Amino acid sequence: MSIKLARLGERGQEVPAVVTADANGDEKYFSLASLTRDVDGLFLAQDGIARARQALSAGELPELPAAGLRVGAPIARPGSIVCIGMNYAAHAAESGSAPPEIPVVFLKPSNTISGPFDAAPIPPSSEKYDWEVELGVVIGKEASYLSDPADALDYVAGYLVANDLSEREYQLPGAAGQWTKGKSLPASTPLGPWLVPADEIDPGRLRLRSHVNGEARQDSSTADLIFDVATLVHHVSQYMLLEPGDVILTGTPEGVALSGRFPYIQPGDVVELDIEGLGSQRQEFYRQGAAQ
Incomplete structure (x- = not known):
């Protein structure tokens, strides 16, 4: 499944999300809050991308209303x-x-x-x-x-x-x-x-x-x-x-x-x-x- 990771919300209050497209090419956003606090190094190191794909395929992630939300940097503050x-x-x-x-x-x-x-x-x-x-x-x-x-x-x-x-x-x-x-x-x-x-x-x-x-x-x-x-x-x-x-x-x-x-x-x-x-x-x- 083709996905993208994003972080949405005001600076310092971003929530992790996974983005996918439906059959018409329209983007949909789903919350990753049940899997991780943020899109960060710990999430990536713990096979977060694969877990996000699996949870999305299983229908376990709630849809996130993204309209009007600020788009933050897609990775939380890195070490370097x-x-x-x-x-x-x-x-x-x-x-x-x-x-x-x-x-x-x-x-x-x-x-x-x-x-x-x-x-x-x-x-x-x-x-x-x-x-x-x-x-x-x-x-x-x-x-x-x-x-x-x-x-x-x-x-x-x-x-x-x-x-x-x-x-x-x-x-x-x-x-x-x-x-x-x-x-x-x-x-x-x-x-x-x-x-x-x-x-x-x-x-x-x-x-x-x-x-x-x-x-x-x-x-x-x-x-x-x-x-x-x-x-x-x-x-x-x-x-x-x-x-x-x-x-x-x-x-x-x-x-x-x-x-x-x-x-x-x-x-x-x-x-x-x-x-x-x-x-x-x-x-x-x-x-x-x-x-x-």
Whole structure:
């Protein structure tokens, strides 16, 4: 049975849900509250996806009226958000860098996560806030020092859409340019709308796109990744413990404002992202400290 996992409700009060489609393609939401407190690492580690499918097939889950409910990030706050830099050759080129020979790895704080449709703050002093559509990989079981990349996908629970929002002036130039500063801002990691189980997705052939105010910005495929998902999971496991619920952001393709071809995000701008099979996001931006 084809399913998607979601979390619905106000921030901090989200309820876990499983989403499926009827014969007409209309989505229906069912509560997972009888199985788990949340869609989190513990749920994934305890074979939660299989249990959700089984309970849904058996008619054991009550339907959840989802109309009007906020859509939260589909995974509760992970222990780690592991990010991969310059993992598309064309994006590396537009950033002024050669394609990396080994994965470029950095971290984002887990408190940067927000919902896929939440209003998005631009930092008060930011002038170079940028979008980045990325395939997100959610870890399903503990991974450490994996011996073979061929086995790495066995540790993946599912996939989601991510926007790795970045303040380039903080991140890159001058003596104070530091990636952590440019990548750690509040609500700078919208995730979702869904977590799609790994067995329903081929992560190597997904179209991913971004639009700003309806104008196309990024349009690429995960087939263009320099380091594919299996390689990344294996590589990262050599340097840190990956735990259930952790998220790896696999990098963004060309078409960001850093290229110089497009203006940076301004208050009132609307950024839309989508990845084939994983759904769409939409954020409207406002200046932090200003009235929304």
